[in-house]
Amino acid sequence: MEKGLFVIAMMVLLSISGFFAGARAAFAASFPPSGMRAVPNPLYGATVDDLSNVTNIVNSSTNLSHMPTTRIVFDYGQAPSAYTSAISRIESVSYIMGELVDSSDMTRYTLQQYHDRTAQYLSTLGNQVDIWEIGNEVNGNWTGAYSDVSAKIYDAWQQVHAAGKRSELTLWYDAGSGNGPSELDPIAFTSQYVPADMRSGLDYVTVSYYETQCNNIRPTAATLTTFFNQLHSLYPNAKLGFGEIGFPNKVGSNTAGAKSMINYYYGLNISTPGYIGGYFWWYYYEDMLPYTTKPLWPTLNAAFSSMPVTPPNGGSGRP
Secondary structure: OOHHHHHHHHHHHHHHHHHHHHHHHHHHHOOOOOOOOOOOOOEEEEEEOOOOOHHHHHHHHHHOOOOOEEEEEOOOOOOHHHHHHHHHHHOOOOEEEEEOOOHHHHHHOOHHHHHHHHHHHHHHHOOOOOEEEEEOOOOOOOOOOHHHHHHHHHHHHHHHHHOOOEEEEEEEOOOOOOOOOOOOOHHHHHHHHOOHHHHHHOOEEEEEEOHHHOOOOOOOHHHHHHHHHHHHHHOOOOEEEEEEEOOOOOOOOOHHHHHHHHHHHHOOOOOOOOEEEEEEEOOHHHHHOOOOOOOHHHHHHHHHHHOOOOOOOOOOOOO
16 A cells, blocks of 8 residues: 555544544443432432431432432441441432531541541442532531541542442632631642542532521522532543532521522522532522421422523433
8 A cells, every 4th residue: 555545544543543543432421330329410409418217208309309419417436337328218209319428427437537538438328329429618627637638538439430430529619718828728638638630530529508607608600610610620521510509507587598599598699510409408408398387499490490401312311
């Protein structure tokens, strides 16, 4: 074959190879990890830190306008077996995100204990939890030395990733919180303490934000879009959103403030690629259940209906 024809043939072969490689990647991306159910976009999130009345959680999830993703806080000192029954009931009406360790408990675990807890929970609940939160508010200045935090979340991510499960990391969006120069913001923490393979391998990256703890600053959609664009450059393969919002305590009589907060955040229109909402109101169990008597539940339900991000199939996200 003449040199010119050889070069042309090679270019054609490389082009075809590249096409099929891209097709394989797109094909793989359209299906969930092996053994896991598909999770739609966006995530309609709510957090439960109490499972004492699972029936209330199930009834609420059944009646929400969109199938939620229930973020379950796994409490310090609890064995994973303590959650199997509740999750078995909830997973039929909700997707499940499991928070392995709350930020308030991070310093109570050594690296070995964090490793063991992750392994035990994966072994017991690996087929029931759709998304594993391997670290919570990890750049907060109350979580311990950053080098220790980094080692813990990296180890947990490696385990979840090796098991073929979805991983999620929650950062603390500290704009206006006044926690001092020793606290790194999400971007700086990521750059210094999240290894490159973890940044490229995480499935979800979210931020926690409590505006009443941050001088009542309510970031604009433009400000947040700029911020999430920065996160997207650091976590190019992750879906992005909010992993936690609310008040630091139960709402009580401040329903007007809570309604304003729910409507604002769940209604955000963020143009960053891969933005999936989430929000995950922290005191969902206390503030909104039972759904038939709590005035905030209809607010959340309406917010779910009006969230600007639409699932790919245009439906409710229910199987």
